[in-house]
Amino acid sequence: MDALFRRLRYYADIGDRELAALKALKGGFEDFASGEDLINRGERPSEAFIVEKGWAARNVTLRDGRSQILNFMLPGDVFDLQVFVADKADHTITAITSVRVFQVERRALLSLFDGGTRAGAAFWWCALQEEAILREQIVRNGRRSARERVAHLILELHRRAIIAGEAEGESFVMPISQALLADALGLSFVHVNRVLRELHHAGCIERNRTILTLKDRARLREIADFDDDYLHIKDNRRRLVYA
Amino acid sequence: MDALFRRLRYYADIGDRELAALKALKGGFEDFASGEDLINRGERPSEAFIVEKGWAARNVTLRDGRSQILNFMLPGDVFDLQVFVADKADHTITAITSVRVFQVERRALLSLFDGGTRAGAAFWWCALQEEAILREQIVRNGRRSARERVAHLILELHRRAIIAGEAEGESFVMPISQALLADALGLSFVHVNRVLRELHHAGCIERNRTILTLKDRARLREIADFDDDYLHIKDNRRRLVYA
DNA sequence: CGAGACGTTGACCTCCTTCAAGAGAAGTGG
DNA sequence: CCACTTCTCTTGAAGGAGGTCAACGTCTCG
Numbered sequence: 001m002d003a004l005f006r007r008l009r010y011y012a013d014i015g016d017r018e019l020a021a022l023k024a025l026k027g028g029f030e031d032f033a034s035g036e037d038l039i040n041r042g043e044r045p046s047e048a049f050i051v052e053k054g055w056a057a058r059n060v061t062l063r064d065g066r067s068q069i070l071n072f073m074l075p076g077d078v079f080d081l082q083v084f085v086a087d088k089a090d091h092t093i094t095a096i097t098s099v100r101v102f103q104v105e106r107r108a109l110l111s112l113f114d115g116g117t118r119a120g121a122a123f124w125w126c127a128l129q130e131e132a133i134l135r136e137q138i139v140r141n142g143r144r145s146a147r148e149r150v151a152h153l154i155l156e157l158h159r160r161a162i163i164a165g166e167a168e169g170e171s172f173v174m175p176i177s178q179a180l181l182a183d184a185l186g187l188s189f190v191h192v193n194r195v196l197r198e199l200h201h202a203g204c205i206e207r208n209r210t211i212l213t214l215k216d217r218a219r220l221r222e223i224a225d226f227d228d229d230y231l232h233i234k235d236n237r238r239r240l241v242y243a
Numbered sequence: 244m245d246a247l248f249r250r251l252r253y254y255a256d257i258g259d260r261e262l263a264a265l266k267a268l269k270g271g272f273e274d275f276a277s278g279e280d281l282i283n284r285g286e287r288p289s290e291a292f293i294v295e296k297g298w299a300a301r302n303v304t305l306r307d308g309r310s311q312i313l314n315f316m317l318p319g320d321v322f323d324l325q326v327f328v329a330d331k332a333d334h335t336i337t338a339i340t341s342v343r344v345f346q347v348e349r350r351a352l353l354s355l356f357d358g359g360t361r362a363g364a365a366f367w368w369c370a371l372q373e374e375a376i377l378r379e380q381i382v383r384n385g386r387r388s389a390r391e392r393v394a395h396l397i398l399e400l401h402r403r404a405i406i407a408g409e410a411e412g413e414s415f416v417m418p419i420s421q422a423l424l425a426d427a428l429g430l431s432f433v434h435v436n437r438v439l440r441e442l443h444h445a446g447c448i449e450r451n452r453t454i455l456t457l458k459d460r461a462r463l464r465e466i467a468d469f470d471d472d473y474l475h476i477k478d479n480r481r482r483l484v485y486a
Numbered sequence: 487c488g489a490g491a492c493g494t495t496g497a498c499c500t501c502c503t504t505c506a507a508g509a510g511a512a513g514t515g516g
Numbered sequence: 517c518c519a520c521t522t523c524t525c526t527t528g529a530a531g532g533a534g535g536t537c538a539a540c541g542t543c544t545c546g
Contacts, residue, residue: 068385142311142429186385230333
């Protein structure tokens with residue numbers, strides 16, 4: 001569960017005691033191939049998930065085939081903490097790359113929260129961040145132009161890749177096809193292609209297979225009006241106020 | 244806190260013991276005039292909120308003035324349960340009508356959860372539902388046409404008004420100007436106006452001041468491809484009396 | 487080497503925006 | 517009670533951002 005530890009350290013001063021508590025978390029690993037579904041709409045999951053490796057996407061497909069991606073999940077992301085009140089999932093989670101997740105049993109999670117430990121608080125942070133990402137997705141798709149959307153999402157993913165320990169400076173592996181980008185941004189893949197090429201020609205980005213490099217991050221930020229406050233990653237340690 | 248009780252009864256069999264626990268919740272009422280902000284972006288709220296009366300909106304305004312509403316809050320809605328890990332709010336909450344909220348102290352909320360009571364579980368339900376509404380907002384604005392969006396949002400608000408005990412059959416008070424609708428749906432208010440008139444002429448809706456009447460709900464549902472599963476209200480122990 | 491996924495590009499079209507201007511409704515102050 | 521401002525709603529005309537359709541190129545992998 002290296003990805004989890006790395007992540008939680010962003011949100012709390014994890015000490016030996018907390019580490020031990022986390023290591024003792026009951027659950028198990030499961031692997032999914034690229035394209036497989038981790039959770040299907042209508043299922044009733046009884047575990048929470050931690051992404052250990054790979055990227056996944058939460059998405060909804062309408063009856064006529066239109067598809068919308070709600071958000072992406074990177075290594076270290078925790079999701080479905082609401083298993084306490086398990087109801088049918090209203091969406092699907094699909095592996096983009098091959099994915100390894102750790103499934104945490106409901107009971108184990110509960111005891112972590114009940115203890116009022118820092119580790120429990122860190123889980124809350126994860127939930128908070130995930131909701132904030134959803135909110136930003138609404139703003140991005142609701143009130144930004146295609147250009148702004150593409151630039152904004154790229155900056156978000158780069159930032160999150162760094163947090164996940166998967167980025168090398170300005171370059172990172174972004175294993176997302178243009179069609180997936182389109183489904184995330186509410187655009188057609190043809191238009192996403194045009195915008196990407198435009199950003200490329202403007203010298204903002206460079207792409208080589210799945211490796212994306214930000215050649216001019218300042219410019220991108222300006223285009224996207226990007227402010228990473230919503231990722232809630234600045235200076236967290238002081239703020240933990242659980243219990 | 245009538246609005247809260249009414250709401251929680253949708254999500255759990257609240258007994259006398261739970262009722263007592265809820266009535267003992269520490270906190271207080273606060274009133275806001277229409278247009279006032281309950282929470283400003285950048286503030287650090289230390290309480291969770293329960294809407295007792297009136298409608299509010301969670302919204303983000305971009306630097307250039309474009310504004311996006313994330314979701315609407317109706318009586319009985321609970322929000323900002325994540326105060327445990329209080330960070331700066333990344334959005335603003337504005338009163339649409341005059342609003343009365345109950346502010347719950349962090350500590351009080353915690354003890355409710357720790358007890359593992361039904362009342363605590365009901366709060367989790369509220370959080371789950373709110374997130375689901377956010378997700379649906381992404382799908383709606385990302386992959387639906389203007390017509391579909393308007394119809395879909397109207398159906399959602401009608402359903403939620405019923406849950407909040409504020410709807411009389413097919414009619415309900417929807418105190419939302421066309422400009423606000425536009426900000427919620429990522430459209431221009433001019434176009435919202437046109438779509439509303441179109442739905443009116445098609446005999447689907449009727450509007451009289453803030454009172455909206457669904458004249459042909461079946462048709463609306465067809466237009467919107469509306470399925471209220473995401474509101475998570477079907478599987479309750481209590482039978483939903485859908486007047 | 488062939489199949490299938492993914493990316494690229496052009497032509498045309500449409501849904502929605504923007505601009506503009508006017509009509510009601512509603513509050514405000516004299 | 518009437519002039520006033522100020523919202524909100526309404527409607528038309530023109531333009532543009534992005535969608536759709538179609539065809540072709542490229543990469544990967546079995």
